[in-house]
Amino acid sequence: xxxxxxxxxxxxxxxxxxxxxxxxxxxxxxxxxxxxxxxxxxxxxxxxxxxxxxxxxxxxxxxxxxxxxxxxxxxxxxxxxxxxxxxxxxxxxxxxxxxxxxxxxxxxxxxxxxxxxxxxxxxxxxxxxxxxxxxxxxxxxxxxxxxxxxxxxxxxxxxxxxxxxxxxxxxxxxxxxxxxxxxxxxxxxxxxxxxxxxxxxxxxxxxxxxxxxxxxxxxxxxxxxxxxxxxxxxxxxxxxxxxxxxxxx
Amino acid sequence: xxxxxxxxxxxxxxxxxxxxxxxxxxxxxxxxxxxxxxxxxxxxxxxxxxxxxxxxxxxxxxxxxxxxxxxxxxxxxxxxxxxxxxxxxxxxxxxxxxxxxxxxxxxxxxxxxxxxxxxxxxxxxxxxxxxxxxxxxxxxxxxxxxxxxxxxxxxxxxxxxxxxxxxxxxxxxxxxxxxxxxxxxxxxxxxxxxxxxxxxxxxxxxxxxxxxxxxxxxxxxxxx
Numbered sequence: 001x002x003x004x005x006x007x008x009x010x011x012x013x014x015x016x017x018x019x020x021x022x023x024x025x026x027x028x029x030x031x032x033x034x035x036x037x038x039x040x041x042x043x044x045x046x047x048x049x050x051x052x053x054x055x056x057x058x059x060x061x062x063x064x065x066x067x068x069x070x071x072x073x074x075x076x077x078x079x080x081x082x083x084x085x086x087x088x089x090x091x092x093x094x095x096x097x098x099x100x101x102x103x104x105x106x107x108x109x110x111x112x113x114x115x116x117x118x119x120x121x122x123x124x125x126x127x128x129x130x131x132x133x134x135x136x137x138x139x140x141x142x143x144x145x146x147x148x149x150x151x152x153x154x155x156x157x158x159x160x161x162x163x164x165x166x167x168x169x170x171x172x173x174x175x176x177x178x179x180x181x182x183x184x185x186x187x188x189x190x191x192x193x194x195x196x197x198x199x200x201x202x203x204x205x206x207x208x209x210x211x212x213x214x215x216x217x218x219x220x221x222x223x224x225x226x227x228x229x230x231x232x233x234x235x236x237x238x239x240x241x242x243x244x245x246x247x248x249x
Numbered sequence: 250x251x252x253x254x255x256x257x258x259x260x261x262x263x264x265x266x267x268x269x270x271x272x273x274x275x276x277x278x279x280x281x282x283x284x285x286x287x288x289x290x291x292x293x294x295x296x297x298x299x300x301x302x303x304x305x306x307x308x309x310x311x312x313x314x315x316x317x318x319x320x321x322x323x324x325x326x327x328x329x330x331x332x333x334x335x336x337x338x339x340x341x342x343x344x345x346x347x348x349x350x351x352x353x354x355x356x357x358x359x360x361x362x363x364x365x366x367x368x369x370x371x372x373x374x375x376x377x378x379x380x381x382x383x384x385x386x387x388x389x390x391x392x393x394x395x396x397x398x399x400x401x402x403x404x405x406x407x408x409x410x411x412x413x414x415x416x417x418x419x420x421x422x423x424x425x426x427x428x429x430x431x432x433x434x435x436x437x438x439x440x441x442x443x444x445x446x447x448x449x450x451x452x453x454x455x456x457x458x459x460x461x462x463x464x465x466x467x468x469x470x471x472x473x
């Protein structure tokens with residue numbers, strides 16, 4: 001097991017957002033986390049990279065145990081160096097060019113020399129089809145282009161897993177395809193991915209595991225094919241039905 | 250204009266300009282650098298919410314903004330010697346101007362830091378940077394850009410404010426005008442002349458500000 005998470009709990013004030021979430025990810029898995037808005041998916045993902053501090057929970061990464069509530073700065077930094085995070089709003093560094101966005105984590109974050117970092121960055125940008133814009137600033141790019149650069153920025157650090165937090169939710173409909181295509185390619189190359197998404201087609205065709213969450217609980221978890229063809233829970237069935245109805249409209 | 254006044258103005262001009270360039274400008278630059286350093290430190294302490302130090306910063310801003318600059322100059326130069334702290338006039342002026350404008354600029358910087366989206370910080374952490382690295386590479390450069398017009402304002406206001414150093418015996422441009430006037434009694438002419446030189450200096454700074462803003466716009470060429 002590459003990544004194993006147990007008993008993640010988190011509340012904001014009086015509101016319990018996560019009420020004990022478990023998750024297992026094997027190397028090469030593409031896990032789609034589905035669920036209605038407010039189900040805690042994003043908070044869960046953010047807890048895994050310590051962008052939110054969970055109230056309780058354990059993270060086992062390649063056999064190493066981390067406490068999601070009380071991990072030290074050093075442990076957090078170690079985890080973050082082995083993972084990448086793609087945000088809904090891209091969060092490209094506004095004052096850096098596309099190329100600098102990708103190299104910063106390699107040079108300042110990992111002490112790599114500039115030439116080596118730029119070589120890796122150019123390869124990553126080539127892969128997402130953004131090499132031509134290497135010297136542009138984020139403000140000059142479309143949302144889809146910014147998100148592809150953000151994915152290249154994550155890939156360049158050679159993470160063992162990439163977390164995606166609704167990577168296409170902020171995009172115009174006609175720009176969603178180009179980002180999903182990049183993600184699909186990553187998946188086919190064996191990258192381990194944990195994807196919070198509303199894209200049912202992507203979940204159905206690219207992921208191999210589904211986690212369905214609602215109200216801070218995991219309602220159902222299992223292989224993708226099974227989840228869509230034979231959902232066990234009534235709540236999963238109604239969710240799939242409502243989504244499919246929406247898509248056929 | 251009579252010939253005597255004209256000759257006085259022409260004769261005094263090089264002298265005034267010389268003191269402007271040799272004293273007023275360096276005094277402004279030194280004080281501004283000091284206030285810039287103070288403002289960044291004070292703003293970052295508040296931004297990072299460092300307990301204890303944060304209260305000290307709020308106290309400093311409250312104290313400085315709540316008392317007149319002229320009174321601060323008098324306390325430091327004429328008052329402190331009675332408790333054994335005697336500073337040269339020039340040093341006292343740099344310290345007072347730096348700490349005074351630093352309080353205002355700290356608030357400018359704090360607002361600018363807070364205007365940078367939290368997502369920039371989070372993205373920095375996620376690519377493996379630590380707090381100081383994210384601040385240095387990402388957050389502070391963006392905050393400086395936002396703060397630039399207000400900081401330019403502070404610089405211009407400081408340049409004019411250095412004339413107050415005349416009151417604590419610093420021989421700068423305005424003090425020089427006072428000295429000349431003491432001999433020739435042409436207040437309107439001489440102080441008008443010195444005002445025009447300040448105006449020229451400030452015009453130059455305003456022009457530089459516009460150049461700077463153009464350069465920073467849309468981050469074309471302003472990498473950090």
